[in-house]
Amino acid sequence: MRVGAHVSIAGGVDNAVDNELDVGGNCGQIFTHSPQVWQNPNIGDDEATKFRDGTDASLDGPWVIHSSYLVNLCTPKDDLREKSIDSMQREVDAAAKLGIEYVNVHLGAHTGAGIDGGLDNAVSALDELDVPEGVTVLVESDAGSGTKLGGDFEHLAAVLEASDHNLGVCLDTAHAFAAGYDLSTPAGVDSVVDEFDDVVGIENLHCIHLNDSKHACGTNKDEHAHIGEGEIGVDGMQRIVSHPDLTDLPFVLETPTENGKSFEWNIERVRELRAEA
Template structure:
């Protein structure tokens, strides 16, 4: 099992690796562009070279990239839908250029048009992106907390999306612990964790679970509230993470922190907490 953080790319993408290395991370997640904007600049060959050098020097792999928040492949608005497809295609190309193994994507929100219609749009969008980009990177659909009209709170919804894509070998899932807990997956109970991971294995195949986002939850169980908390300080608690991190199906998985960063030492403390829970 490898642990890492979501690191800032301020000062250059290669600098994110050095930030992760200072915390002795074995893996790393970044945004490859502005997460709250549509415009993305071209990544130079020099930037790629520096990034790859730093990754190898510090023995950090895999590289995980998170797509911008603005993308919504479930949108019934044609302009937003098309912009989202274009942005995802660009994101796939950047991820492949950087040598990332995984590209994490929030499925989207149907904004009142209906969940089945939204799922069909996401499936069609992914089919187009994969057909036109032929990605090396695996696109991971991240489970959501289930608030409002968002899609992907259940494994069944994620599976429906994937089933609509003919060439789905480059599709997988990312399991966010806070989102899952808020959507009704109870990590506090060891037997429930067994059931959850058995579901993942039977529905997708455990190899399709590329990344785990490790976040405690400020919100209560099954509350649909997406509010991340420091490990052990939320409603999931230390025992919940102990149940998850020591499960035999997860021994070789990539675990990324997305906990709050209010102070400089937050990531260091949360990483230490996670590592201490592994038997």
């Protein structure tokens, strides 16, 4: 089973390998810099080599780079659009340097452009990227609050169909649940997976952000909970990690550190749920 967590690169990106091993993961996700600012990843050659060598020696992979929170592909504002494209180009270039297969990004908010306008903006922004060979951009499902797009599977499908790139999808379980896709029962999980397959295509799903939700289905509230201890719960989470269409995918956790539990506890819980299924 490929399961891991979003870990820190403090002190150098190569430290992410040991940080992932420390929490019991065999794949994972990183930011290349603070996600709250516009910043160059600035990864040195030596640390990139150490990262690649450490990954090859100790982890199953894959790694995912999560783009900056400031990126908004759907925006109608020219200056934010250009900053977003530049930031994404730096991320896909960093992924190539590190041997990382995926760069994950939210579509963002249309802020008045409308759904169709926002999706068109996202496609045109993505199509300006020069994506290196071996790197795939993943569009992440969203909780769907406000004018944010990506909460509906149809949004993801539209972007994948219209883009010149061979894009993929990262499905965040907490986001999908918040957006109204009920994953709290085995039957619900089966229904959501079938709907995803019908609308987007299961072959386009490359990664799962495995998170429970602190809020009820359809609330559009994005707040993650420990695995099995949120509103999705044990039954839903167990079916997600054991569903035959999902078992070979990498599961990357973004669960909280609270109540004496952190990534290590959650990763072990995921493995227990798979084993007990």
